[in-house]
Amino acid sequence: MVRCAFIIVMTVDTSLKISGDIDIREYCNSNEVGQSRLIEQAHSEPAVFVQLYRCYYDAVFRYCAHRLFDRVTAEDVTSTVFLKAVENFHRFKGSEKQFRNWLYKIATNAVNDHLRKTARRKNALKLVGETIKTETADRKDADNDNAVKSALLKQAMLTLKPRYQTIITLRFFENLKLTEIAEVLGSSPGTVRSQLSRALVGLRKHIAFDKQGVYEDD
Amino acid sequence: MTDYEKQFEKFARDIKFDDSPDYSHRDKLEKKLLNAMAKHSPQQINIWRIIMKSKITKFAVAAVIIAAVVFSVTLLDKSVTTAYAVEQTIEAMRSISSIHAYCTDWDDSKGETWVQIKPETGEEEYYYADQGNLLIVGTPQKTYYYYRDKNLVRIRNEYVPASEVRLSGFFEDMVKWVEQHDGDIEFNSQFEEDLRKEIIIVHVYVPAQGDMEEKEIVFRVDPQTKLPIDMKAIKTGPGEGVKSVDSLEYNVPIPQGLFDFEIPEGAEVVYE
Numbered sequence: 001m002v003r004c005a006f007i008i009v010m011t012v013d014t015s016l017k018i019s020g021d022i023d024i025r026e027y028c029n030s031n032e033v034g035q036s037r038l039i040e041q042a043h044s045e046p047a048v049f050v051q052l053y054r055c056y057y058d059a060v061f062r063y064c065a066h067r068l069f070d071r072v073t074a075e076d077v078t079s080t081v082f083l084k085a086v087e088n089f090h091r092f093k094g095s096e097k098q099f100r101n102w103l104y105k106i107a108t109n110a111v112n113d114h115l116r117k118t119a120r121r122k123n124a125l126k127l128v129g130e131t132i133k134t135e136t137a138d139r140k141d142a143d144n145d146n147a148v149k150s151a152l153l154k155q156a157m158l159t160l161k162p163r164y165q166t167i168i169t170l171r172f173f174e175n176l177k178l179t180e181i182a183e184v185l186g187s188s189p190g191t192v193r194s195q196l197s198r199a200l201v202g203l204r205k206h207i208a209f210d211k212q213g214v215y216e217d218d
Numbered sequence: 219m220t221d222y223e224k225q226f227e228k229f230a231r232d233i234k235f236d237d238s239p240d241y242s243h244r245d246k247l248e249k250k251l252l253n254a255m256a257k258h259s260p261q262q263i264n265i266w267r268i269i270m271k272s273k274i275t276k277f278a279v280a281a282v283i284i285a286a287v288v289f290s291v292t293l294l295d296k297s298v299t300t301a302y303a304v305e306q307t308i309e310a311m312r313s314i315s316s317i318h319a320y321c322t323d324w325d326d327s328k329g330e331t332w333v334q335i336k337p338e339t340g341e342e343e344y345y346y347a348d349q350g351n352l353l354i355v356g357t358p359q360k361t362y363y364y365y366r367d368k369n370l371v372r373i374r375n376e377y378v379p380a381s382e383v384r385l386s387g388f389f390e391d392m393v394k395w396v397e398q399h400d401g402d403i404e405f406n407s408q409f410e411e412d413l414r415k416e417i418i419i420v421h422v423y424v425p426a427q428g429d430m431e432e433k434e435i436v437f438r439v440d441p442q443t444k445l446p447i448d449m450k451a452i453k454t455g456p457g458e459g460v461k462s463v464d465s466l467e468y469n470v471p472i473p474q475g476l477f478d479f480e481i482p483e484g485a486e487v488v489y490e
Contacts, residue, residue: 046255050248057244065237075243082247086254149233172230200222209225 039096042089049089053082056100059174060107066173067111067165069154077114081107104170104184112162156206164199171196242490249378318467326461332472342379344477355479362479369485410438417447437463 042049060081064074084106092102157165163185170176170184178189178196185192219227314335321329327350334344345356353364361378364371410417418439426432437449449463481487 050251053248053251058239061239062237065235071236079247079250082251083254086251146234149229153233172227200226203226204222207229
C-alpha cells in the first residue's frame with residue numbers, strides 16, 4: 001500500500017462550513033464565538049481566510065462606498081483592500097475584532113490613496129454641485145428628499161480632510177465606537193473625540209438643522 | 219454627545235445609500251484572492267480545498283487531477299523515486315494538450331467538458347463545459363455563461379479559469395498536500411470484461427478530517443498509456459465533487475469552433 005492522499009477536487013467544498021464545525025453564517029452573525037480560533041486557522045488554511053473574507057466583504061464594500069460615493073470605484077478599492085490583506089495577513093496577529101479594524105485600516109489607506117491619486121475629491125465636488133441641482137429639480141417624488149440629503153452629505157464630506165471623513169464614516173455609517181476608530185487610526189480615543197468634534201464643525205458649515213432637528217435646505 | 223452630533227447622526231441614519239454589495243463582484247474577487255493566496259501562502263496546497271464552485275471546475279479539475287495522480291501512482295509502482303516520479307509526471311502532464319471528459323453529478327445530471335491546455339506550460343487555455351442548463355465557454359479574452367432556460371448570457375471580459383492554478387503546478391502542490399494528510403491508495407491489476415483487457419484499479423481512501431468528509435474513490439487506469447479511463451466516487455461529502463467521471467480522453471482533436479461562442483438569437487446579454 002502506498003501512502004497517499006489526494007483528490008482535493010473531490011473535496012471541493014462549496015458549503016459555508018469551516019474547520020472545527022463552526023457554521024460561517026452563525027459565525028458572521030456572532031460577536032463572541034471562537035473568533036480567535038478562526039483567525040489562527042486562517043493563517044494556515046486559506047479556506048478559512050476566504051470565509052472571513054465573506055464575512056467582511058459587505059462591511060468593507062459599504063465603507064468604501066460611503067467614502068467614495070461611487071459603487072464601481074468602491075468595488076475597485078474593495079478589491080485592493082482584500083488583496084493587500086492577503087499579502088500582509090501573515091503579519092497580522094490579533095483577534096477577530098482586531099481583524100475587522102485591521103481591514104478598516106487598510107480600507108482607509110486605500111481610499112485615501114485613491115482620492116489622492118485621482119484627485120477625485122475635486123471632480124466629485126464639482127459633480128456633486130451639478131447633480132444636486134439636476135436631481136432635485138427633476139424629482140418631485142418621495143425619493144427627492146433622500147436624493148437631496150445624500151448629495152448634500154457628499155458635498156459636505158468631500159470638503160473635509162480625509163482623516164475627518166474617515167472618522168465621520170466610521171462613527172456614523174459603520175457605527176464604530178471611538179475606541180474602535182482609534183484602533184483603526186492608530187490613535188487615542190481622546191484624539192479621535194476631538195477630531196470628531198472638528199469634523200462636525202466642518203460639516204455644520206454645509207449641513208445645518210433647525211430646532212426640531214430637521215435639516216435646513218437653503 | 220452634542221445636539222448637532224445627535225442631529226447629524228439621525229440625518230445620516232435616514233439617508234438611503236446605494237451601497238448594496240454586488241455578489242458577482244464578491245465572487246470574482248474571491249477567485250483573485252485565491253490566486254493571490256497561492257502566491258503568498260507558504261502552504262499553497264490548501265487552495266485546492268476551495269477551488270471554484272461550478273461543475274466545470276469539478277469536471278475539468280477532476281480530469282486533470284486524476285491524470286496527475288495516476289501518473290504518480292504508476293510511476294511509484296515501478297519503484298522509481300518520488301522526486302523522479304514527480305518530475306516525470308510533470309513532464310507527462312505537459313504532453314497533454316486536451317482533455318475531454320463526460321461526467322455525472324450526484325443528481326445524475328450529465329456534463330461534457332473539453333479543456334485545451336498549453337502543452338509547454340500546462341496552463342489551460344480554453345474550455346467548454348456543457349452542463350445541461352448551463353453552458354460555459356472560457357476563452358483568453360472572455361468567459362461566457364449561457365443559461366438555456368432563461369436564454370440569458372453573462373459575459374465576463376476575462377478568462378475565468380476552470381482550475382484556479384496552472385495544471386502543471388497542480389501535481390507539485392498535490393504532493394505536498396499528500397505529505398500533510400493521511401490517506402491510503404491501493405492499486406491492483408485485474409481483467410476488465412467491459413474493456414476486454416487488463417487494467418489497473420486504483421482505490422483511494424481518505425479519512426474524514428477537519429471540514430473534509432470521508433472519501434472513497436475508485437478509478438481505472440490504462441497500463442499502457444498510464445492515463446485514467448474513468449473514475450467513480452463511492453463516498454464523499456455532499457456537494458464535494460462529481461459522482462463519476464465516466465470517460466476521459468486525452469489529446470483528442472478539439473472540434474473546430476467549439477470555443478467560438480455565439481450569442482443565441484434573442485438572448486439577454488449581461489456584461490460583468
